[in-house]
Amino acid sequence: MLGERLEQVLKLIVEEYIKNAKPVGSSSICDVLNCSSATVRNDMAELESFGLLEKTHISSGRVPSEKGYRYYVDNLMEPKDMTGEEMLKLQQIFHNNSLQISDVINKSLEIISEMTNYTSVILGNASKENKLKQVEVLPLENNNLIAIVITDKGHVEHKNLFIDASISLDEVKRTTDLINKLLIDTPIDEVSEKLEFEIKPIIGKYVRQHEALYNAFYNVFNDFANRNSMHFVGKTNILNEPEFNNAEKIKSLISKFEDSNIVNSIEEKEDGIHVYIGSENSLDDDVTIIKTRYKIDGEEGTIAIVGPKRMQYDKVVSLLEFLNTNIDK
Amino acid sequence: MLGERLEQVLKLIVEEYIKNAKPVGSSSICDVLNCSSATVRNDMAELESFGLLEKTHISSGRVPSEKGYRYYVDNLMEPKDMTGEEMLKLQQIFHNNSLQISDVINKSLEIISEMTNYTSVILGNASKENKLKQVEVLPLENNNLIAIVITDKGHVEHKNLFIDASISLDEVKRTTDLINKLLIDTPIDEVSEKLEFEIKPIIGKYVRQHEALYNAFYNVFNDFANRNSMHFVGKTNILNEPEFNNAEKIKSLISKFEDSNIVNSIEEKEDGIHVYIGSENSLDDDVTIIKTRYKIDGEEGTIAIVGPKRMQYDKVVSLLEFLNTNIDK
DNA sequence: AGTTGTCACTCGAAAGTTTAGAGTGCTAGA
């Protein structure tokens, strides 16, 4: 635990740097603290020895280190009240009944991205609350089939299948009927399992090529349960931050946005609001990602706000808290 | 029509500049032409007076102007044979039967993007060859319905609908049955029209709230026919070209890639291979876009290769021609 | 013991200078 003035100094430096993106000198904060710049310099040197501040060169002002941001977020940050206008804009979305429920998240994040000028990512999939409502299989030309899976919350997934010519449509239909009879109302994440232990033994008896058919359905359900939808809002916003003013950094970040591995960097498994500063996230050492899970109607997933390490932590956290508490209604 | 040596000079300058991205000086091409650099200088001055070449400053070498590239593409460019390896890679995709047909285009463009280091865009939608195969409407919770449209080529589109409480499920079912009976096998782009003139009068008779129901279906079909899928391959490739080595250019181009208006800049309406140099395209004055339409099984659309104006025109055109002639098989 | 004023010192960013080399236009002669 740091002394009181040390904390004050750290807090002021972090907030000043967040505002101006320029190293903070001792003189710029000494009047707030009612002490001389020499005193502040001593404190700064101490904070630096703790690894909370860094210098860009020997005679420069100080910049928060990752550890410094972390200390700020954990101990010093105060919630920042939203302005009335900001609240109003979000409330309007929550109370707009004509919106498809699944659009509420998107619209909210458009507003948040606009207000903060950071990039948002929505990573969602059909939630476990979805139950299987219907399976449909239609024959297409030359041994192609299309399988359609529908859940009670209105999620639809389809997949084209190629089935060996030796399987008759009649056999397909029997299998489909069986699934529809036995698996309806099964939570979507349990379907694969039930398919294996309840359906497979039965179709084995009276469908000749049951392995192929079973595999086809298994794949469809599996794809459904694992299918992620990812969606960026304001993808280029973060590029306007001064830390991304050179071509290499921009290219590197944009490449990471395009990479399919990004799912791993974005997904959040635990409830609550989580802040990943710099190397704490697996996307890019130069960014901070603030994440939270959401669940709305039949869909759940992760909301992530991607900004510079020099992010307005207080504002983003407040916005996400507001979103979290209002989304259920 | 230019004189023969003038054309030679222009061709050499364009090709040299495409290769090195550096202004071309007279001495670097005079040995190829067996004449002195002074002669070449005179020719260059003449080409500049025609607006085919430009200088970056008073004593610099020459760079092709847009008009220069245009002249090159229209009159001077020679088809560039693909290497055996390149052909092989593409052939493998065409002959890989385990691929979903709709993936053939994607895979091919992945190869092409990799070979050229440019960015490809695929803009596709369900082709007019798709015929309506089935319409399905399922009731969800509180007055929501989900409507699913399936075509004979295996395209599926679905849409959530909110229907006034006063419409009974029975009425919905009658309408659906009617559509399935009367519109099956109708080409997808004619469905809206038929719906209006053949179905609407009938449902009007025995469905009370027929307007609402009719509108719901009309929207679903309309969305289907107009739904575009757009998909980039190697989105960041073009950023590695030396003309995009500054942050502003990159940001501007990436923003344009994200903008939904990009569809208008990408879509090609006519058959054949078309080259849009710099200001000839509506996307960005600094890029060239080479486009061609494709049609494969139940899907058609535009393939576009986006590169710098200093693009390997011969190579890209050859690749697209190869794709065009081989795609049908 | 903690705080302050002072001063020599460091460094970076911006502006200016120098230099080398690539390339040009022009002109006179083949």
Next chain:
DNA sequence: TCTAGCACTCTAAACTTTCGAGTGACAACT
């Protein structure tokens, strides 16, 4: 019509200068 040669221009890179913001250290003060 082409060529050789020359004076000239301009850029890019390297180097220098200057300015000011900021520091660390230390002695003096409370």
